[in-house]
Amino acid sequence: xxxxxxxxQNCLALHPVKTQVISSGLIxxxxxxxxxxxxxxxxxxxxxxxxxxxQIPKFPFNDxxxxxxxxxxxxxxxxxxxxxxFGLGFVGPVGHYWYEGLDRVIRxxxxxxxxxxxxxxxxxxxxxxxxxxxxxxxxxxxxxxxTGKSVPQIKExxxxxxxxxxxxxxGIWPMVQVANFRFIPVRYQLLYVNFFCLLDSCFLSWVEQQxxxxxxxxxxxxxxxx
Numbered sequence: 019x020x021x022x023x024x025x026x027q028n029c030l031a032l033h034p035v036k037t038q039v040i041s042s043g044l045i046x047x048x049x050x051x052x053x054x055x056x057x058x059x060x061x062x063x064x065x066x067x068x069x070x071x072x073q074i075p076k077f078p079f080n081d082x083x084x085x086x087x088x089x090x091x092x093x094x095x096x097x098x099x100x101x102x103x104f105g106l107g108f109v110g111p112v113g114h115y116w117y118e119g120l121d122r123v124i125r126x127x128x129x130x131x132x133x134x135x136x137x138x139x140x141x142x143x144x145x146x147x148x149x150x151x152x153x154x155x156x157x158x159x160x161x162x163x164x165t166g167k168s169v170p171q172i173k174e175x176x177x178x179x180x181x182x183x184x185x186x187x188x189g190i191w192p193m194v195q196v197a198n199f200r201f202i203p204v205r206y207q208l209l210y211v212n213f214f215c216l217l218d219s220c221f222l223s224w225v226e227q228q229x230x231x232x233x234x235x236x237x238x239x240x241x242x243x244x
Contacts, residue, residue: 030205038208039110045212046105049219050098056220058091100164101219108156109215113208116149121204133200141199142192150191154183187218 029037120141124130130137158179162172194214202210 034205035111035114038114039106041209042110042113042212043102043106046109046215046219047098047102049216050101051093052216053220054094054097055091100161104157104160105212108160109153109212110208113211116145117204117207120144138196138199142195145195145199146188146192150187151180151184154180154187158183183221186221 026037026041124137124140124144125132128140130140155176158176159172162175167175194211198207198210
């Protein structure tokens, strides 16, 4: 593991953008595999009373009880490659220049002392209100197009999923980013964020799976999107 870390550091020093792009693609691909597993094992299985009592001749009770519930989990490699491309094409390059540029602007233009309270708080605020919403918008739009949805369908999905995801993530990511901007060197900040994106991709898949759940409707009632 130590050799792997040293190799990564060497690659990052020699080819910073390329290393960030490739590592982002790999981590987002792994995150999507985890997200598929979460979606599979948390999906609600509805076996109605009619299925149990009126299909016994066709499905013996023991088989029926597990007919839907025990479907074997199979990785959708097309979706993994699609998500990996999002890491390669957006998160890697955009994230690299974002964290480098954010640090440069706040440190040199705003003249804030590195690691001070104002320095970290400003970074967290700017990241949360600019890069965070952009990342969500691009993610939902890209995943919509990649699954063959039309523009009107994607708009409806974004209206349904964007605000709930933004509100929930808004309560989590600031804490993640406080540690990131306070303790992690700039060149490793995207790597740090990408590992948390393993969990984030599981959450976003769960959000998409929830469709028009009541908790989404409740959150959207505070800020209707038309």
